Amino acid sequence: LNDGIQLRRRETIANMCDERARMLQDQFNVSMNHVHALAILVSTFYHGKHPPAIDQKTFGEYTERTSFERPLTSGVAYALRVCHSEREKFEKEHGWTIKMMDTGDQDQTLAQYCDPENLDPSPIQDEYAPVILSQETVSHIVSIDMMSGKEDRENILRARASGKGVLTSPFKLLKSNHLGVVLTFAVYNTHLRQDATPEERIKATVGYLGASYDVPSLVEKLLHQLASKQTIVVNVYDTTNVSAVINMYGPEEIDTGFLHVSSLDFGDPSRKHEMRCRFKHRP
Ligand code: WA2
Structure with missing residues (x-):
């Protein structure tokens, strides 16, 4: 009899976990496709028209009104590729200097992002990726060089060489x-063939369309819709580095018996994720 109950419990947790993992993965995939479409929108209406047919006001309105298409994202933004030789002209045209990302202590950071003018100008680099267009929810990153942040920089380099949507580590x-991840698509100045080489892609790159995901608050929202929070504990992990997995959502793992692991595919083959579920209480 007891064996039967145990078996039923295992089946229940497995089904609940797989369902939640599939929902999270599907919503992630939906928003990833829409971010991809935004990259094409910028390519068509910013780079494809002279003068550009999109400004901050249009981009801000459009991205806010279509935010329902990007579940789990906290905001989208567009950073332009600017070479050092073009910096002066670029800064004159926009009326601001390219800023450096400050990843220092939180107090300082909060004060600074209230007024981007408090940020330090970017030191000289070969090239920059200042944000020029943003959804209102992430307006604090406008004018910041996204190549000055380690995770954002790695994403930009990988996105433009691959032509695929790429994800940062948390x-x-x-x-x-909270911990979050950034999804990046490169924008190119020509229509590249599917089999274009990384060199051809890097050369044709004109900018980067990115979306940020505040994972804990967004997974929380998703799980809330399923009313099971009294029953099960859910964790989401980045398991890319098996010897140093990162808990992206959920409490420190506690041993309350049987654990079920559901796979999660967020569309970037170089990152691995999984969902782990267990019952809150022993039977
Ligand atoms: N967006 C929002 N918050 C962030 C962030 C980011 N990156 N990086 C750190 N905090 C414009 O890949 C290009 C968005 C980066 C895109």
Whole structure:
């Protein structure tokens, strides 16, 4: 009899976990497709028209009104590729200097992002990726060089060489106390063939469309819709580095018996994720 109950419990937790993992993965995939479409929108209406047919006001309105298409994202933004030789002209045209990302202590960071003018100008680099267009929810990153942040920089380099949507490892996003991830698509100045080489892609790159995901608050929202929080404990992990997995959502793991692991595919083959579920209480 007891064996039968145990078996039923295992089946229940497995089904609940798989369902939640699939929902999270599907919503992630939906928003990833829409972020991809935004990269094409910028390519068509910013780079494809002279003068550009999108300004901050249009981009801000459009991205706010279509935010329902990007569940789990906290905001989208567009950073332009600027070479050092173009910096002076770029800064004159925009009326601001390219800023450096400050990932220092939180107090200082909060004060600074209230007024980007408090940020330090970027030191000289070969090239920059200042944010020029943003959804209102992430307006604090406008004028910041996204190549001056380690995770954002790695994403930009990988996105433009691959032509695919790429994800960062979890890290603390600006103006957020949670771990998050950034999704990046490169924007190119020509229509590249599917089999274009990394060199051809890097050469044709004109900018980067990115979305930020505040994972804890967004997974929380998703799980809330399923009313099971009294029953099960859910964790989401980045397991890319098996010897140093990162807990992106959920409490420190506690041993309350049987654990079920559901796979999660967020569309970037170089990052691995999984969901782990267990019952809150022993039977
Ligand atoms: N967006 C929002 N908050 C962040 C962040 C970010 N990156 N990085 C750190 N905190 C414009 O890949 C290009 C968005 C980066 C895109």
